[in-house]
Amino acid sequence: MLASLHSHAVQGMEACPVQVETDLGWGLPAFSIVGLPDAAVRESKERVRAGMANSGFEFPLRRITVNLAPADVRKEGPSFDLPIALSLLAASGQLKTGRLQLYSAAGELSLDGAVRRIDGALSIAEGARRAGHTGVLLPADNAGEAALVEGIEVIAVETLKQAVDFLEDELTLSPTRVDTAAMLAGSDEVGLDLADVKGQQHARRALEVCAAGGHNLLMIGPPGSGKTMLARRLPSILPPLDIREAVEITRIYSVAGLLRSERSLISRRPFRAPHHTISHVGLAGGGGKPRPGEVSLSHLGVLFLDELPEFSRLALETLRQPMEDGSVAISRALARVTYPASFMLVASMNPCPCGHLGDSRRECICLPHKVASYRGRVSGPLMDRIDVAVEVPGLDRDEMLKAGPREASHQVAARVAGARVRQTARFGERGVYCNARMDSGEAERHCRLQPAALKLLEGAIDRLGLSARAHHRILKVALTIADLDDADSIEPAHLAEAISYRSIDRKGWDGN
């Protein structure tokens, strides 16, 4: 007796189709699973056996072989429990097979026959749609995220018995529907506000420019000057997500196993702030069983690295590729996996180990070579990819104690939104979300410089010895500044401001 059922294996971000075949052969009772199963899949046997028995089904007294085809793709995780059980039931005549081929199934089984949540359900629903199935049976806890996929019925099942009854047409289960507009709308929270930050006009302006164009930001200043406070308020001025972006982020969190059933849609831009002891694998992704790293968990959001020089050299170097490409490619023996990683980098650091170099109110006590080696921990190539670097000086006494009016986040957010509107009109449907994401060709095409501005740029390239990459990044920042100014082309003032944000190139990164 032979039966077969559709399922999917999640590889990286995508789900690839897996055929779950069961053969009940003649011979001594046995149960083997083949098709490169990992430990969790091998343990399926115990869960399937108990789940079936406790759901009132008979466990066949045959030589059972389950094949998860194709045989050369690694099968990982407990999501094959449900399809294995269903195909066993079909092969042993306990499940009528009429509707079996219309659906795909995935889910973990509890010993009592309940269906438990799995990772990557959204990708699985997309895979099922690509394969042309009528619907996909998924754990009820995953149904919300899977229902974000249009064009396929998502059938939420709570128990194995329910799945069987549904497939035999003895039970009607309506496809799960979600109201994406409502999920997106209910995301405004009253939290951190820029009005909490005193002074720091220059840094606030830099924050606004970066938010408007999606540029990378480095804040340098003494301890306690407000760098971390400013960084944490960045999400409050970033534009809200549209549904396409929200689904992209949700897909990553689904694969990483970070979605909770109460929250099937990530509706706010991620803000990730890993501790500086994080490994390069934790930051960029990978590991024996590849998982998305912090750069992917902050996709379309903010990755905040506080105390940048404290991060390991290797961790910082692994940032370079995603900062350029907007994605991370991880190679393994049997597969190559790509995770999206289009994030805004915000970093903070002190100017020197003691923190007070350049501070008007306190003396720096560091030896010069210590300053140089401290700064050297952030390599030249990494600095080259920072679009905007600002100094965040310590507050003087009056600024600290003054209780004057300060701009609130919503005011800044309005300007940022205006600049983003211009960018959406500029890029249309091409999937480029903001100025920072332009490649060098697009940068040259869109960044029209007035003649005076061009002269200014030529001078800057000579004086600062800018690389080609630096030159393109300055153009993009200048375009953002022009967008904020509602101007149709880049004026000298816009360019001058953009150049000023690369003053680090002038001072020299070795501390001179």
Place this chain on the structure above:
Amino acid sequence: MSRRLEIGRAGEALACRYLQDRAYEILATNYRSRYGEIDVIARRDGIVAFIEVKARASRRYGEPFEAVDARKQNQIRRMAQMWLAENAGDPELRQCDFRFDVVSLRLDGGIESIEHLEDAFR
């Protein structure tokens, strides 16, 4: 004959009678080789059961069915494979499913209890 062997033989005979009373056909008893033995092979309703009979005089050494440990199970499985290989030509056998059972007896003068554990291990 030692007391242990006596109890064992008695147990197997009692088990056979118990099974026959329940419409099982006894196909073999004491099927053995140097690698092990199967106490009883019996068939009913298209299922052939390889049965290990455990007889005990007292409870002191645990319930009888607890004596079928992993090593014993492997032995029985190997013997079952051998028996299958020997009988593979039998067309009726090709229609059968197979099962490993334990029949557990507690004897104390007479029969204290008999338990037939179907599908005791796989």
